[in-house]
Amino acid sequence: xxxxxxxxxxxxxxxxxxxxxxxxxxxxxxxxxxxxxxxxxxxxxxxxxxxxxxxxxxxxxxxxxxxxxxxxxxxxxxxxxxxxxxxxxxxxxxxxxxxxxxxxxxxxxxxxxxxxxxxxxxxxxxxxxxxxxxxxxxxxxxxxxxxxxxxxxxxxxxxxxxxxxxxxxxxxxxxxxxxxxxxxxxxxxxxxxxxxxxxxxxxxxxxxxxxxxxxxxxxxxxxxxxxxxxxxxxxxxxxxxxxxxxxxxxxxxxxxxxxxxxxxxxxxxxxxxxxxxxxxxxxxxxxxxxxxxxxxxxxxxxxxxxxxxxxxxxxxxxxxxxxxxxxxxxxxxxxxxxx
Numbered sequence: 001x002x003x004x005x006x007x008x009x010x011x012x013x014x015x016x017x018x019x020x021x022x023x024x025x026x027x028x029x030x031x032x033x034x035x036x037x038x039x040x041x042x043x044x045x046x047x048x049x050x051x052x053x054x055x056x057x058x059x060x061x062x063x064x065x066x067x068x069x070x071x072x073x074x075x076x077x078x079x080x081x082x083x084x085x086x087x088x089x090x091x092x093x094x095x096x097x098x099x100x101x102x103x104x105x106x107x108x109x110x111x112x113x114x115x116x117x118x119x120x121x122x123x124x125x126x127x128x129x130x131x132x133x134x135x136x137x138x139x140x141x142x143x144x145x146x147x148x149x150x151x152x153x154x155x156x157x158x159x160x161x162x163x164x165x166x167x168x169x170x171x172x173x174x175x176x177x178x179x180x181x182x183x184x185x186x187x188x189x190x191x192x193x194x195x196x197x198x199x200x201x202x203x204x205x206x207x208x209x210x211x212x213x214x215x216x217x218x219x220x221x222x223x224x225x226x227x228x229x230x231x232x233x234x235x236x237x238x239x240x241x242x243x244x245x246x247x248x249x250x251x252x253x254x255x256x257x258x259x260x261x262x263x264x265x266x267x268x269x270x271x272x273x274x275x276x277x278x279x280x281x282x283x284x285x286x287x288x289x290x291x292x293x294x295x296x297x298x299x300x301x302x303x304x305x306x307x308x309x310x311x312x313x314x315x316x317x318x319x320x321x322x323x324x325x326x327x328x329x330x331x332x333x334x335x336x337x338x339x
Contacts, residue, residue, distance in 0.1 A: 001041040009056075033228045077263070088160050101313065113301070120323045124179075182207065189212070189216065206224070239251055247274060274312070277312055301316055
């Protein structure tokens, strides 16, 4: 069960509540986030929730059978809205467009991508400064100095930064320079990292693991929420299957399922999802029509010269067309939603 506590609940009221919940055979865990306070009760015994709901200090009580409690739509029907400031949101009812290179490479590259974003009314830029690479000999990013430079240029233009954090020691040093911490597919079950991201007051986007299930993605989000951070975004980025014709298999089924199971916004990454430049636009638009709240894809002035993932990266002309198509498809989808 999830018990939502009143902000002004007294210590005696909370103690009495915990005793009552423990008394019916439920183990309790208190969760305090930047947006609210909750008491999570874990148990199997059936009981009349009115016996708990009538106690002092409670806003509401919900029975949630899912293993993931706080990210479940069974207690929070209203979709979560992520406010990044400056009227930039990731939420249901709007279509977030996020683009940028796989890796942050040079000052000239940053300025070129920022200019491309401004020209196409794109408010969020992606890019990696700490790069987890399959080969230890591949380019692994510019690190914190690259992030500081990127932040200086992007913030002047009003562009929000989405970038990957790889380990707990990076969270604090990155904090002043990021708007959304990205948890990559390889780290989606790095529970130490997820726990620590629960302690920060900035948005966290969790990518689905390379072979992860939908439920495992939701459980990863639960780690961050239970640690104290409600500002969460789910990202479908393709999974590894037996198919070898594409880099990954973009699971479009996951989008409506995640939207049905969770109140969190859902983003789709078609660049990693298929890994072939020519097909990225089609998969992006498929993601829009499947119900995504945003699309994150890779773009570069000259993809053939990109330090990493050039084969799945759009050039600026392709990116401009795709950004326009995404918005047009979203308007079309809104019409379908009315049917």
